[in-house]
Amino acid sequence: MDPRLLAICVDHGVFLRHEANDLGYRDDTIKKLVDTKAWHRVRRGAYVFGQTWRAADTAERYRLFCLATIRQSNVEVIPSHTSAVAFNGGPLWGLNLSVSHLTRPDGKTGRSAAGVRQHRGVLLDGDVVDVDGRRVMAPTRALLETTTVAPVEACICVADDFLRRGLTTSEQLRSRYALMTSWPSTLTTDLVVRLADGLHESVGETRTGYMIWRAGLPRPELQVEVCDENGTVIGRVDFAWPEHRLFLEFDGLQKYVKHLGPGETVADVVLREKHREEQICMLTGWRCVRITWDDLQRPEVIVQRIRNLMAAAA
Structure with missing residues (x-):
């Protein structure tokens, strides 16, 4: 492992193509390193060392994918929706792990690209938490956001997990949900909030x-x-x-x-x-x-x- 690239991975999870170029790696060399599995391409222009990828489980691979999309964003973004569920350690069963959900805190309309969906969102007090030095949507908001993009059953799994671990409460979910009057695609949110109780253990x-x-x-x-x-x-x-x-x-x-x-x-x-x-x-x-x-x-x-x-x- 190149210690210079390793240092970047320690700080940011992944390293980018231009960073490798700056350290003397030509594009043909990068291709050979990927072909021999010494490096792994997380997404176009973003890499981790091959052994890091092979040792990662599904949840960690998704987090690495999300970190790559964050690093490649041209504006400040915060992991949200299913991406925030992953960073908060929630279960990912039934969730679409091919898309990274990011919210722009500047209130401007985001863009969607291959594997990336940016959202426009108004942040309230308590909506963002620090996870390992990174700003991430808090569990309460992350769950409610996820109900707008994922099936009911998968969302209840997340809700039960967050409630059981004390990352949110039923009252916090109801209170924050009451402020979502202008959010789109919330037809199933109320059902998830009502059914989840945190008593299930898996x-x-x-x-x-x-x-x-x-x-x-x-x-x-x-x-x-x-x-x-x-x-x-x-x-x-x-x-x-x-x-x-x-x-x-x-x-x-x-x-x-x-x-x-x-x-x-x-x-x-x-x-x-x-x-x-x-x-x-x-x-x-x-x-x-x-x-x-x-x-x-x-x-x-x-x-x-x-x-x-x-x-x-x-």
Whole structure:
């Protein structure tokens, strides 16, 4: 790695073609470095070192893409909408990561280009925060902005995450939303604000809750603790319908990985989870429905299964 370009990456995330040119890299040399994967072209005229790109996950790659668009803007811009969600560490499931959303604080109309959409926006107190030394739209505004460009389900995932982490509150969302009377494309914003509660602990759980709501199933209790005869909590279930003697658990790999103990494997956690389920069923008389990411691709099957179990309980 060229330490001079590395220093630029440390400060700005990416380095630009003209900066490489100024350090003596000719365009044909740059092409060879990209072809050999020593460098990676984030977008036209913006680069990172190849090993940096290969080590980055989807969220970090999107942030690098957004940083490139910021550096290549001719005016001051602030990451907003889905870009601000990424900088605030929010979930990116279901969001369009091919577009960088930037807002001009000067109030002038922005421009749209390949992979970049500039917005005109009026900034109020609290709308902008500092994230790692960079001005970024605050979580409250970033979420509300995202509801104007993304599907409802993806937005609720962001809302639940921000609420759970304490980056915003329901009151802050409602108050800021009340000031959005002149914003375009806000037909779904109210729905997102009403449905999100921050009680779901993962994107998978949020999507499951949304599936239950869309299907018109009875509203479940969330994160229900189950105790043994001594009052000791033996487990907590994601969704429960006590009146139907039924509970539902969303199984994602992250759920098992985060509960790994010293020296344990995922298989050990799966066995422990199975024992926990058996205990809950024995103590409560409830039945369990377990679903995975794949099940969310065919929600009608799961919904019908839940309806059948509820009908049998009745």
